[in-house]
Amino acid sequence: MKKIVLNLRLFWQGASLAYVALFHWLQPATYAASKIIMPLAQMFFFVYLGTFATGAGNASFYIIGNALQITAVSGIYGVTMSIGGERNAGTLAYLFGTPANRMVIFLGRAFMNILDGALGVVIAFIWGVILLGLDLSHTNLGGLALIILVTTISTCGLGLLMGSLSLVTVNVMFVNNFVYFLLLIFSGANVPLDQMPSWMRAISNILPLTHGIVAGRMLVGGSSLSSVAPLLWSELGIGIVYGLLGYLLFTLFEVEAKRRGTLETF
């Protein structure tokens, strides 16, 4: 019991401190620009591009896709920097020197980003309703909240994997930017999955966001939560697999870095 309490405390302290550390250099303006204005402007850009291409009647397709895609800002950039930042800040050696449970440390890095990412998606949906006329009158709002949460968790799973890779990658932001923009194509946020070639659909199906976006569109279209449940399970499963893969690499890199003495070598 005592061990559980200690691990919970470690989880919470790790989560909150990593988040504070991540944003210690941010002024409110920088936060607003990076986490609110940029994602929302990006959503407007793709929604207008989509409606220019296919007509105003398809606006909801692009609003839902791009609103959910916003979670990748926290999921990819936030989580990666929370883990990779340990190396940049020179604290990786101390972290690996502690006897603390590695899984608790690792998952703690994603926790606050999940809340932050989900909040970003909620803001995007609100703007979608107010400014772009998204109709949520037939939507199970509780179900939509669940989709947002699951999709955010799943995207943070990929972020955990990217974070582990950032421990051995020099140009982290290049890789992050690349993955973030590839998600714009492969997640189906802007291009319907049935218009993709089969090889692209195969990739889409193993990426986070894809199933969550489909589920979101179905739910807003009036489907019940039970009918989109299989999609949500898939989304969650994909996120867990990425997260576990990330954890595996995290532990592997720790062993290798200690063995070779390359803990903070760039």
Added chain:
Amino acid sequence: MNYRVLIKYWRTILVVAEMTIRQQLVDGFVIFTVLFQPIIIALLGLWMLKGKGPEAAMFVVVGSGLTGLWSSLLFISGNSINIERWIGTLESLVAIPTPFEVVVFGKNLANVLQSLMSMILGYLVAVLFFGYSLHIQQPLLFGVSVLLTIFGFICFGLVIAPIFVMSPGVQAWQNGFEFPVYVLSGFMFPIALLPGWTTPVSYLLPPYWAAMALHGTSTGGASLEQTLFYWGMIVVFSIIDLVVASILFKRLLYKARSDATLGME
């Protein structure tokens, strides 16, 4: 800064531009901003506008190139003074007899020139992956529009860079300026789609007039009179930018020297 300074120091400008390009060729952030991001946007745009024919494809090619130009101007040219500060060369640059704004002009020239690569790559994506046969409808006018766009973007960059140095509060919003300008300048779709109240804001953005000139001449959608008007607006904004930049650079250097904060954030 006036045109006589540019003529007098043209050699310096070219050397600075060459050095900047050499340095940035190995910078992952620059490579992504200038090449990969516009290509991904071009891919998405071409895919989404697939049913709209070659004219729309040309619109996307030019528009995605403009996104690369703007992102490069915002993030790379915008930090062209700050980066000298970060690597400790700002004091030396300010101390040399060559006017500091000439150096920044050369850096901006490099950024804009390398960003034009994104337009060429967008063209290749349209031709090779989507099978379009794209032709610039008014090649001569398009060429002039490209040259004026280069000059206009460099001048705009000369305003942004000192503002970002003198006002960290404004620079804090840097990430938030990228996509709004894509939208308001009509890079990838006409601004007629946007709410009417945004139109005056678009008119105040120099990239909007560059986009109008490039789109109009590449698709043949603009008459000669319209194109001349767009060029006139680019020139007017460039002159305003140069005047404002001149004032800003004087204030920046005076303030940095009098406060002894040249190398400090």
